[in-house]
Amino acid sequence: MAVVLRSDEREPTVADDRTVSSRMSKAARLRAMLASPDLRFLMEAHNGLSAKIVEETGFEGIWASGLSISAALGVRDNNEASWTQVLEVIEFMADATSIPILLDGDTGYGNFNNFRRLVRKLCQRGVAGVCIEDKQFPKTNSFLGENQPLADIDEFCGKIKAGKDSQSDADFSVVARIEALIAGWGMAEALRRAEAYHAAGADALLIHSKKTDPDEILAFCREWDNRCPVVIVPTKYYATPTDRFRDVHVSLVIWANHNLRAAVTAMRETSRRILEEESLTGVEHEVAHLGDIFALAGNEELEAAEDRYLGASDEQAGAIILAATRGDALGDLTAEKPKCMLDVRGESLLHRQVRSLNALGVRDIAVVAGYRRDRIDVEGIEILPNEAYESTGEAASLACARDQLDRPVVVSYGDILFRPFVLDMLMKSEADIAVVADAAWRDRVSGTARRSVDLVRCSVPYTTDFLDDAPVGLKAIGFDLDGANGEWVGLMKLSARGARLVGETLDAMAADGSLPDAGLPDVLMRLIAAGEQPVVLYVTGNWLDVNDAFDLAQARNVT
Ligand code: SPV
Numbered sequence: 001m002a003v004v005l006r007s008d009e010r011e012p013t014v015a016d017d018r019t020v021s022s023r024m025s026k027a028a029r030l031r032a033m034l035a036s037p038d039l040r041f042l043m044e045a046h047n048g049l050s051a052k053i054v055e056e057t058g059f060e061g062i063w064a065s066g067l068s069i070s071a072a073l074g075v076r077d078n079n080e081a082s083w084t085q086v087l088e089v090i091e092f093m094a095d096a097t098s099i100p101i102l103l104d105g106d107t108g109y110g111n112f113n114n115f116r117r118l119v120r121k122l123c124q125r126g127v128a129g130v131c132i133e134d135k136q137f138p139k140t141n142s143f144l145g146e147n148q149p150l151a152d153i154d155e156f157c158g159k160i161k162a163g164k165d166s167q168s169d170a171d172f173s174v175v176a177r178i179e180a181l182i183a184g185w186g187m188a189e190a191l192r193r194a195e196a197y198h199a200a201g202a203d204a205l206l207i208h209s210k211k212t213d214p215d216e217i218l219a220f221c222r223e224w225d226n227r228c229p230v231v232i233v234p235t236k237y238y239a240t241p242t243d244r245f246r247d248v249h250v251s252l253v254i255w256a257n258h259n260l261r262a263a264v265t266a267m268r269e270t271s272r273r274i275l276e277e278e279s280l281t282g283v284e285h286e287v288a289h290l291g292d293i294f295a296l297a298g299n300e301e302l303e304a305a306e307d308r309y310l311g312a313s314d315e316q317a318g319a320i321i322l323a324a325t326r327g328d329a330l331g332d333l334t335a336e337k338p339k340c341m342l343d344v345r346g347e348s349l350l351h352r353q354v355r356s357l358n359a360l361g362v363r364d365i366a367v368v369a370g371y372r373r374d375r376i377d378v379e380g381i382e383i384l385p386n387e388a389y390e391s392t393g394e395a396a397s398l399a400c401a402r403d404q405l406d407r408p409v410v411v412s413y414g415d416i417l418f419r420p421f422v423l424d425m426l427m428k429s430e431a432d433i434a435v436v437a438d439a440a441w442r443d444r445v446s447g448t449a450r451r452s453v454d455l456v457r458c459s460v461p462y463t464t465d466f467l468d469d470a471p472v473g474l475k476a477i478g479f480d481l482d483g484a485n486g487e488w489v490g491l492m493k494l495s496a497r498g499a500r501l502v503g504e505t506l507d508a509m510a511a512d513g514s515l516p517d518a519g520l521p522d523v524l525m526r527l528i529a530a531g532e533q534p535v536v537l538y539v540t541g542n543w544l545d546v547n548d549a550f551d552l553a554q555a556r557n558v559t
């Protein structure tokens with residue numbers, strides 16, 4: 001039944017065709033390109049990267065050129081690369097792209113038997129088709145020498161049949177390439193071979209020429225009269241306007257080697273300049289940016305996959321050290337440097353903390369600095385300034401590291417020392433918010449000091465029972481707390497979620513004006529009020545903070 005188009009309907013266009021084809025298999029798409037009444041194009045690629053560039057540019061398909069793959073491997077186009085080495089390259093190309101690939105399969109790498117194995121492997125790897133040429137193994141590039149011997153017609157027809165009988169994908173294409181014009185055997189021989197290869201089951205014919213004018217190609221196409229699709233490679237007759245190929249109903253044009261040749265020119269020029277100039281400056285802005293390379297490699301996809309599959313607990317934890325204060329109670333000791341740079345047995349407090357963090361694999365360390373931040377000379381940290389350190393507290397300092405609050409992070413005061421196991425225990429916590437509290441706090445704190453240390457009240461008191469590992473919840477934190485179970489050490493760990501919650505709380509405090517005067521206990525209390533349940537990890541001693549000269553003297557006893 002004839003399909004009648006309504007007046008508001010239109011004839012399908014090439015663009016429609018492409019939309020439909022994106023839902024088809026690669027092999028089906030190449031087959032459709034060959035069968036299409038429009039002239040279509042394949043662009044050369046020789047590895048995964050160039051294949052991606054061909055797709056990104058907008059080509060519908062890829063010619064995996066034997067010449068280019070060989071040259072890129074540093075060998076000649078004489079079957080010096082083995083067929084499995086070519087297969088490996090083509091597998092990378094197929095994996096890297098979603099458009100069909102037609103492999104230049106030379107002579108099929110042997111007789112019919114070798115060729116049918118190749119066809120099976122190409123189908124397994126999602127390659128859309130293969131082109132074989134009627135020459136002898138090992139082949140020589142068509143543009144080299146004269147009178148290259150051709151394959152026997154019957155032998156080549158048997159090879160085509162073997163290939164077609166072996167394809168596991170019904171849409172896979174075998175393209176038969178006729179070298180009769182190249183070898184000087186004339187048009188009659190070319191047409192005789194065309195007829196035979198078509199009858200043997202070839203899905204398309206590639207007619208090749210090394211002349212600089214297109215006359216013999218155009219004559220062949222006229223004679224052949226589109227009895228099956230025709231493919232051409234106008235490397236030598238490149239000046240021919242493309243419409244002349246349309247006029248004679250060519251199906252597919254292969255731009256066969258220009259990505260390889262462009263790469264050679266660019267690499268030569270870049271190498272030469274760097275050699276001569278002994279500098280990268282001249283070429284830096286003429287070569288692809290590293291970001292471009294990462295994008296081509298698909299790094300963004302890997303980051304998303306890491307989020308999906310690695311899980312938050314495996315995400316690399318960072319650290320934020322709050323070290324903005326001078327430590328006024330230390331008098332002259334901190335006249336010229338911030339408290340975190342006080343020396344404890346040849347090493348500053350900050351050096352010691354950074355070393356402890358590094359030892360547990362934490363490399364991404366931000367230090368919020370204020371007073372005399374010019375005196376902080378620790379390697380491997382990022383310094384984030386708190387310009388308002390004199391008039392703000394710890395919450396405002398933490399807000400200076402707001403950008404870091406999107407991943408697991410250890411938050412630490414810059415004036416504390418702790419034994420390595422304390423940090424190790426904290427790092428292993430999977431809680432969203434975990435704080436370290438000293439259950440032996442009464443030994444350190446008494447009387448009026450209660451009013452200046454952060455005490456914690458917990459869901460259960462500390463116990464020495466080895467088998468009691470029930471989680472301990474934080475109920476309240478602040479100065480002079482009734483029913484306190486411990487003293488906050490100034491160390492906490494946030495999961496990615498916990499970090500986001502703290503970040504949002506800081507934003508809310510900035511918005512309502514409470515941020516400048518707030519300490520970290522105020523932030524924690526807000527989170528508890530909002531229904532979060534921070535976890536407490538008890539220690540008994542094994543840490544100290546440095547508030548005055550007495551503390552410093554104590555610290556100097558630490559090894
Ligand atoms: C290739 O690209 O390897 C070809 C085409 O076979 S040509 O080099 O023109 O023979």
Ligand code: MG
Nearest residue numbers: 065066067104
């Ligand atoms: Mg070739």
